[in-house]
Amino acid sequence: xxFRKNAESWAKAIMDGNRLALVKSITLMESFRPEDxxxxxxxxxxxxxxxxxxxxxxxxxxxxVGKSSLIEAIGxxxxxxGNRPAVLSIDPSSMxxxxxILGDKSRMVALSTHQKAYVRPSSxxxxxxxxxxxxxxxxxxxxxxxxxxxxxxxxxxxQSDISVFSLCDITMLLIQPGSGDDLQAxxxxxxxxxxxxxxxxxxxxxxxxxTLTYKDLLAGLKFQASENGIIPKKxxxxxxxxxxxxxxxxxxxxxxYNILIANNQIxxxxxxxxxxxxxxxxxxxxxxxxxxxxxxxxxxxHLTSEIENSKLDLENAIQKLIRFIFARHF
Numbered sequence: 001x002x003f004r005k006n007a008e009s010w011a012k013a014i015m016d017g018n019r020l021a022l023v024k025s026i027t028l029m030e031s032f033r034p035e036d037x038x039x040x041x042x043x044x045x046x047x048x049x050x051x052x053x054x055x056x057x058x059x060x061x062x063x064x065v066g067k068s069s070l071i072e073a074i075g076x077x078x079x080x081x082g083n084r085p086a087v088l089s090i091d092p093s094s095m096x097x098x099x100x101i102l103g104d105k106s107r108m109v110a111l112s113t114h115q116k117a118y119v120r121p122s123s124x125x126x127x128x129x130x131x132x133x134x135x136x137x138x139x140x141x142x143x144x145x146x147x148x149x150x151x152x153x154x155x156x157x158x159q160s161d162i163s164v165f166s167l168c169d170i171t172m173l174l175i176q177p178g179s180g181d182d183l184q185a186x187x188x189x190x191x192x193x194x195x196x197x198x199x200x201x202x203x204x205x206x207x208x209x210x211t212l213t214y215k216d217l218l219a220g221l222k223f224q225a226s227e228n229g230i231i232p233k234k235x236x237x238x239x240x241x242x243x244x245x246x247x248x249x250x251x252x253x254x255x256x257y258n259i260l261i262a263n264n265q266i267x268x269x270x271x272x273x274x275x276x277x278x279x280x281x282x283x284x285x286x287x288x289x290x291x292x293x294x295x296x297x298x299x300x301x302h303l304t305s306e307i308e309n310s311k312l313d314l315e316n317a318i319q320k321l322i323r324f325i326f327a328r329h330f
Contacts, residue, residue: 003018003021004024007039007042007043007045007046008046010025010039010043010046010047010128011043011047011144012046013144014047014141014145015047015048015050015145016044016142016307017145017146018145019118019145020246020301022118022141022142022145022218023282024118024122025040026122026134026137026138026141026246028040028086029044029134029137029138029221030122030134030247031291034292034293035099035294037294039060040137041323042316043141043252044120044137044140044141046282047136047140047141047144047197048144050143050146050148050234052143053148053261053266054143054147054150055148055149055150055169055170055260056074056139056147056150056152056167056169056170056171056173056268057149057150057152057168057169057170057253057255058151058152058154058164058167058168058170058171058172059071059151059152059153059154059171059172059174060099060153060154060164060167060171060172060174060194061173061174061175061176061200062174062175062176064176065174065175065176065200066174066200066240067090067153067154067174068153069107069110069240070109070174070200070240070246070249071087071089071111071151071153072108072110072111072240072245073240074151074246074249074250074253075087075111075117075149075247076110076111076114077110077112077152077247077250077275078118078149078250079116080112081250081254082093083115083148083149084116084146084147084149085111085116085118085147085149085150085151086117086118086119086120086142086145086147086149086150086151087111087112087117087118087119087120087151087153088120088135088138088139088142088150088151088152088153088297089108089119089120089121089122089150089153090122090135090153090154091155099156106167117147118145118147120137120138121325122134122135122140122305123292124325134166135152135163135279136167137191137292138188139152139167152167152168153162153174157279163274163277165193165194165271166274166276166277166280166281167277168273168274169256169257169260169266169269169273170195170196170231170253170256170257171194171195171196171271172195172196172198172249173197174196174198175197175198175199175200175213175217176199176200176201176213177199177200177202177206177210177212178206178209178210178212178214179211187223193221194233195231195233195234195256196233196236196249196252196253197217197221197234197235197254198232198235198236198237198238198249199213199214199217199235199238200238200239201300202237202238202239202240202242202245203239203241205243206252206326210237211237211296214235214237217235218235221235222234230269231256231259231260234252236248236249236252252306289329290325290329293328293329295328296324297330299321299324299327303317303320303321313323
């Protein structure tokens with residue numbers, strides 16, 4: 001049976017666990033074609049909330065800290081525990097070519113090929129904040145398909161990369177051994193939001209440095225209150241080569257999950273976070289809406305050419321664009 005006949009059959013296929021339907025629905029959501037986006041929205045509207053509660057887990061940290069390796073190790077343990085993990089991995093995009101390597105799937109070979117897991121790399125595109133333009137919708141689609149541990153791997157870490165915290169129930173910040181000076185620089189940004197702090201690569205020549213970083217984190221977080229007032233902040237050391245450290249992370253994830261589902265705290269937290277996400281993201285959402293219009297994009301290209309050929313200054317170009325957008329869209 002062809003599930004692509006209409007939005008209702010497409011949504012049913014997703015909820016029945018049809019992997020192809022899930023893959024193609026996320027592709028529709030990420031498409032810049034207006035007709036694809038309309039269909040994707042219709043599919044989302046037909047999806048019913050999953051009966052099984054999921055946990056949304058953000059994973060952020062500097063490039064090279066080991067996010068993909070850690071997610072794969074944890075994901076495989078989650079499968080052993082009876083859970084179904086999905087990974088939404090966001091890759092940085094080239095400002096020149098607009099393309100992405102999308103290499104995270106190749107770094108999670110065992111997880112991405114497991115029948116009970118799903119790994120989806122996506123391009124960040126032109127959007128800041130560490131996520132792609134439609135990460136939230138992708139989360140909803142994965143949950144509808146029956147995945148109950150949703151990992152969101154961000155592009156990287158910076159004080160502005162906090163969108164992930166507004167989409168996740170808990171967030172893990174991965175930190176390189178020996179990065180004590182960097183902790184002071186980001187303390188008032190990322191560290192205020194994260195729930196679990198993991199010093200990675202706690203093995204071999206890095207053990208001493210990881211211990212020092214671990215102590216720095218404990219000292220730095222001593223007076224940091226929990227962002228959501230529910231989950232106490234936790235500092236851990238870990239190595240993907242040490243199964244016990246991976247098991248400890250999984251146990252703490254389940255501990256956080258049990259706290260959140262008590263008295264429906266997870267529902268309240270998601271409502272608060274979604275409001276935060278809207279506050280952070282509405283400029284991007286408007287930009288995304290405008291970029292779907294072919295005439296508007298043609299006008300932007302024309303103004304860009306005028307600036308490049310010194311026929312128009314920046315201020316007048318901006319004013320012209322504003323007038324065009326408001327006349328066409330509002």
